[in-house]
Amino acid sequence: MIHERITELIHSGLDGELGKSERSELDLILQSSAEARDYMEELESLSDLLGQEDVLDLPDGLHREIVASVQLPAKTGFSFKDVPAFIRFALAAAAGLVMTVGVYESQLDGPGGAELGTDVNSMVGTIMHKERAEVEETLDMLTFDLEKISSTVRLQRTDGQLVLDILLDAKDPVDITAHLTSDGLLFDSVTQTQSELKSIELTDQAIQFKGQGRHHFAVLLHRNRDLADNLKASIDLRFTSNGELIKEGSLVTKEVF
Amino acid sequence: MSMDRDIALLNDCKRGDRKALDSLVRRYERPVYNAGYRMLGNPDEAADVTQTVFLKVFENIDQFNPNYKFFSWIYRITINESLTRLKRRNKTEPLAEDLESPLRSSEAIMESERISKEIQAVLLTIQEDHRAVIVLRHFSELSYREIGEILEISEKTVKSRLFSARKQLKERLQQNGILSA
Numbered sequence: 001m002i003h004e005r006i007t008e009l010i011h012s013g014l015d016g017e018l019g020k021s022e023r024s025e026l027d028l029i030l031q032s033s034a035e036a037r038d039y040m041e042e043l044e045s046l047s048d049l050l051g052q053e054d055v056l057d058l059p060d061g062l063h064r065e066i067v068a069s070v071q072l073p074a075k076t077g078f079s080f081k082d083v084p085a086f087i088r089f090a091l092a093a094a095a096g097l098v099m100t101v102g103v104y105e106s107q108l109d110g111p112g113g114a115e116l117g118t119d120v121n122s123m124v125g126t127i128m129h130k131e132r133a134e135v136e137e138t139l140d141m142l143t144f145d146l147e148k149i150s151s152t153v154r155l156q157r158t159d160g161q162l163v164l165d166i167l168l169d170a171k172d173p174v175d176i177t178a179h180l181t182s183d184g185l186l187f188d189s190v191t192q193t194q195s196e197l198k199s200i201e202l203t204d205q206a207i208q209f210k211g212q213g214r215h216h217f218a219v220l221l222h223r224n225r226d227l228a229d230n231l232k233a234s235i236d237l238r239f240t241s242n243g244e245l246i247k248e249g250s251l252v253t254k255e256v257f
Numbered sequence: 258m259s260m261d262r263d264i265a266l267l268n269d270c271k272r273g274d275r276k277a278l279d280s281l282v283r284r285y286e287r288p289v290y291n292a293g294y295r296m297l298g299n300p301d302e303a304a305d306v307t308q309t310v311f312l313k314v315f316e317n318i319d320q321f322n323p324n325y326k327f328f329s330w331i332y333r334i335t336i337n338e339s340l341t342r343l344k345r346r347n348k349t350e351p352l353a354e355d356l357e358s359p360l361r362s363s364e365a366i367m368e369s370e371r372i373s374k375e376i377q378a379v380l381l382t383i384q385e386d387h388r389a390v391i392v393l394r395h396f397s398e399l400s401y402r403e404i405g406e407i408l409e410i411s412e413k414t415v416k417s418r419l420f421s422a423r424k425q426l427k428e429r430l431q432q433n434g435i436l437s438a
Contacts, residue, residue, distance in 0.1 A: 011420050015394065017401055045436055046427050050395040053373060056291050059304050066282050066308050070315045072273045138312060 002039055010040050014047060061145035068167055069143050069152045140251040142237055148172050153237060155251040162221040162253070164207070164235060169214050175240045178207040180221070182233035188222040263327035271318060282311060285328070288397060289335045295392040296339035298381045306342065310334050325406075332397065332407045336389050343385055372435055379429045387422035390415055 002010075009026040012018050018026060029036050139162075143152040148171040156163050162185065168174060180187055186204040200217060201208040207219055221233065232253065239247040263284070269277030289310050293303035313334050314321075321330055380388060386408075393404045401412045401419075408415070430436035 007420065008416065011416065011423070015401065015419075042427060042436075043423060046423060046430070047395065049372075049376065049430070049436060050391075053376060053396065055287065056294055056300075058286055058290050058307075059300065062290070062304050062307065063282060063286055066286065066311045067275070067279055069308060070278055070282075070311055072270055072275060072278060072315070074273050137316065141312075143308075 002033075002035055006033070006036055007039070010036065010043060014040070014043050061150070064150065065143055065145045065152070068145075068150060068169070069141065069154070071154070071165070139253045142247075142249040142251060144239075144247050146246060149174055149239070149241060149246060151176075151239065151247070153178075153251065155233075155235060155253055162233070163218050164221065164251075165216075165218040166209070167216045168209075168211065170212050170241070172241045173210070173212045174246075175238075176207070176209040177238045177240075178219075179236045180205045180233060181236070184223060185221045185233045186223075188220040190217055190219055264323050267318065267321065267323075267327065270315070278315075285331050286311075288328075289331060292332065292335050292392055292397055293339055295377070295380060295396050296336065296385075296388060297342060298377050302342060306335065306338050309338055313338070326403075329403060329406045332393065332399075333409070336393075336407065340385055340389070375433055375435050376430070379426060379433065379435075382429060383422055383425050387418050387425070390418045391422045391426065394419055 006029055009018065009022060009029065013023065013026045030040060137157045138154050139157060140155045141152065144150065149169070151166070151168045151170075151174075153167070154165045156165055164178065164187075166176065166178075168176070187202055187207060190200055190202060199209055199211045199215075202219065209215075209217075235251045237247075237249055237251065238245065263281070266277045266281040266284075270281060286307060290303050290307045293306035293310075294300060297303055297306065310331065314331060321327065380391065383391070389408060390404055393399045393407060399407070401415045404415045405412045410418075427436060431438045
């Protein structure tokens, strides 16, 4: 039976977690105890066995799926958040001053200025908008990555608003239909798009999209005021290409929003 | 993994830079996938975990404290997500059925592959919190301190779990003839 202290030294030694003095202590123990040496050898064999295990490669297409499914804020080349606070204030004050002087001079110089009738005294420091961070939460998601067509559809809450976000990358023509089943919610409008609006048909309970290539659009859902008690929603999605069904699935939110 | 590089990539991601997103995913997708696979023993579930982990990372990116290591945070999400799935699985289905069938036709499988499947099968028999320390130490090659940070336990507890886990693994692999007694 090996003493607990020796066991600890052996395990820690194997893991490279010993200090100099503990390492010397372990070396002395190993020189004098055959039992400790046997135990160390057994653990080394176990460690070698586990160490021989291959690092697995990622399944095909997973990287692309992950990158496609992650949403980032809209790209900005420059962020005021990176600038130290005192410089931000100085810039804001300078910009406010320039604008104030500009408006004041335009009032003096021309008829346009006089027509403005603006109270320039209150304008200094008012031109910077407070940055507003969007809060996004994915409620349900459908994603697939086939040879010629990949897509990620997310039902998400963005700043308290329910949104259906559709990302498509298709080498072949694709038809997407989305049917909403909900007593209290309706499709409202297309909010952001990298697609031509004419390729999207929208009714209160259905979206139809036809397209090819890379598309990204989002559809807002809103409360039907007359039937706002039940706010659960289920959206049935069908992807077809050249008349064949390639993917179908449902997105569901059970939460009251 | 360089902490500075991680933080720089995260900041670029916050500004909407999809190239930075691609780089960050590339840096961590394999470690996350492998840790998920070792915890769950199922490649499909490991792929699901990997995707969920990155979604959670970017949904909660503003909660990440840059004074801490990004890799500790992403590993913590990975282990927690795997444990959640294991709990769900324990309630609904038997353990790792897909690992058993290939072993039945072991003659047709190369020896190294058979051993690999045996190791994974034995790994799945040990207690989940013990399995987590084995995965992080032996497959992710992390130190006691890093494992402690990820699992939010003391180094002493890391050692204690690791010793018990190795004892169980060693005995079971010896019983199966994978490790000589």
